[in-house]
Amino acid sequence: MLHTQGPLLTVDVGERTAETESIDDVLESFIGGRGVATKLAHDRIPFDADPFGAENRLYLATGPMQASTMSFTGRMNATAVSPLTGGLLSSNAGGFMSRNFADTGHAAVEITGSSDELVVLHVTDDGVEFEAVPDLAGATVPETVAYLDGEHGIGADQTAVVGPAGENLVRFASIMTSEERAFGRGGLGAVLGSKNVKALTFEGDSAPDIDIPASQMEIHREAATDDHIMKRQGTVAVMDLANEMNGLPSYYFTEQQFEGVNGINGDAVEAKKYKKGTCSACAFACKLPTRDEERGVETEGPEFEVAMAFGSNSGVDDIVDVMKSNELCDRYGLDAISAGNTVAAYLAAEDEFGNDDLIHETVEKIAKREGVGDDLAEGIARVHDDLDVPDWTVKGMDFAAHEGRVLHGQGLSYAVANRGADHMYAVFYSQEYPLVDEHDAYDPTGFEGKPQRLVEKENQMAVNDSGVVCKFSRDYMTPERYEMLFGAEFDELLAVGNRIVTLERHFNNQRGFDRADDTLPYDLPGFEDALEEYYDIRGWDDGVVPDEQVSA
Structure with missing residues (x-):
């Protein structure tokens, strides 16, 4: 391998x-x-x-x-x-x-x-x-x-x-x-x-000599030549679809559609994009260098998650205001998703949705732990009671933009992910919008067949993160290509992913995590049965890893 x-x-x-x-x-x-x-x-x-x-x-x-x-x-x-x-x-x-x-x-x-x-x-x-x-x-x-x-x-x-x-x-x-x-x-x-x-x-000059199969170039050529909307709009390209599906978190998760979506969607971001952006060796080039010369704002992004957190979830319909929030987070070293959602919680408490000056001021206060920022720096799970707002987190992590109340498999993924309410742990939303071929798609409502597929997706994404291969390679990394690149059967690779997820869960179990932490702040019909099915497939007892799975 x-x-x-x-x-x-x-x-x-x-x-x-x-x-x-x-x-x-x-x-x-x-x-x-x-x-x-x-x-x-x-x-x-x-x-x-x-x-x-x-x-x-x-x-x-x-x-x-x-x-x-x-x-x-x-x-x-x-x-x-x-x-x-x-x-x-x-x-x-x-x-x-x-x-x-x-x-x-x-x-x-x-x-x-x-x-x-x-x-x-x-x-x-x-x-x-x-x-x-x-x-x-x-x-x-x-x-x-x-x-x-x-x-x-x-x-x-x-x-x-x-x-x-x-x-x-x-x-x-x-x-x-x-x-x-x-x-x-x-x-x-x-x-x-x-x-x-x-x-x-x-x-340094001591990179290890690792023999990578020539099939890598097939993927590289396809990434370079494919006419993909993410090359123009990044992940924010999905915002209009989410809004149409009643699946765009807005006003600190109290609404699921945003009337100002046209001001912060993919077209709005693309209008501010001034050059291509990419990562090392990548011809897909889905990054978003943006700027607004009139207001002197220049940043990279925002991507969909940030456009939700500092946009619709904060009641902001101006992409330049969202760009400014994104730029401040990069400058001060803040996760822009959590910063935006935490600010949205504060706006809800103060009835100040859409107040861009207050938003930018609050971001700086959080980074410096000044005034109210000192409390908000603790995150929503620790401060929501003081703000008198609901706790929109799982395991202490606030939600990404893909709406689990509409995409039920993604909702289950949020609940069970060892990281908390993070969309990239299994990327299940891609199969429910869907952003994949029809034969890989699921009806967004309900849980039929989804726990088994969720386990497979979690394991596969763990392999990607070990490879390390970007999650947005999903249209190019077939099971056959995984096998060619990694020199192992796809099932063998998924078994590695399973061991990774299991070790994470076992570590967290030792810190007191169990079934009570695999929950959501909203009800989904059939959720408890789907959760139990997920545990059965993993071989876990109420969310707890048996010792033999770790020692094996």
Whole structure:
């Protein structure tokens, strides 16, 4: 089976030490990326670790496909105990850092301990340099990137940076790379912030020699030549469809259609797009560099999730206002989905939907933990009682844009996902709109056949995150192509994905998660039966993994 190569680099930022060790057995069994990081985290992080404690460990890991030149491979993985959910959580980001990371020759980097001063870690194929950077305290992401470039000649594409939100332990702080790409969901930026790590940089000339099958070029050519709407509008292309289906969360989830959708939809974003944007080696080029010269706003995006959170869910119908919110989140290092939904909860409490000045002011207050921002920085699950609004979260994570009240399989996916209400854990929504061929589509209503398919999709997405392969390769990565690229039967690959999901669930079980956490803030007919069917397929007892599944 194709897998990444190289040692684990463990960096103890408290002791200022860096050591390497072989993890070949883990790489052979878990491919790379999320799989390798999950196995290491499960075995090395104490089950009772405080997310902000020195004992929590953050893993950065790439996969074997970063040795290719194939489209959809400019991504990498980060894993730690989440300050937002309290469970083990993986996030991945695009951009250009993954191949710079691979050039250091390390399969994974583990960050542990806690520094007594703010530091930058310069990771190379020769080791690690610890640079004290007290003057960067409170610096924004662009300011930090400018420092690294000016002082060291290190470009944005070689960096993983924490903004003020991470330093201030905002529970949904991001790790930013390539300045505008985010390891977003779950607050992993706050994990680095708790360790007093402002940034990591990656440089080397020791990428492992991994033989990638020639079939990669078939996928690359198709990605380059396909006339796909995402190349023009990114994920926000689906917004009109969601709105027509009564499936666009609006006004802090109290409504499911938005009368101002034309101001924030795919056409509105495309009108502000001024060039193509992509990730490393990818010809699909679905990113959205946008700007509005009149108001001096320039950013990348917004994608659909952000256009929902800061748009319809906040009662905002002007795409430039949403672009400004997106730009602020990138600048301060915030997950834009959670930031937008949390702001929407605050707007609901204050009866201030559509107040763009208040929205932008509140984003800054959250990042700096000033005034009301100090409470909102805790996330919706911890602050909703004080705001007197409903708790629109699962396992502490707020909802993505794809409406589970309409797409019932996606609703089930939100409930059971180890990450919480995250749309990318199984990407089940694609089969219910549908965004796939007719023979792969499901009626959005009901649960017939969906628990089995959900298990398969969760396992497959775990393989993607281990590869590491972008989720938007779905139209190109057939089972036969998985087999050709990874040198294993598709069922064997799905078994790897199953082990990853199982280890995540087992870790979370040890932290107290069980069936009571696999729930939704709304009722769906047949949900409990579908949940039980999902557990039966997984072999779990009320959401709890039997010990023999982990020891096997």
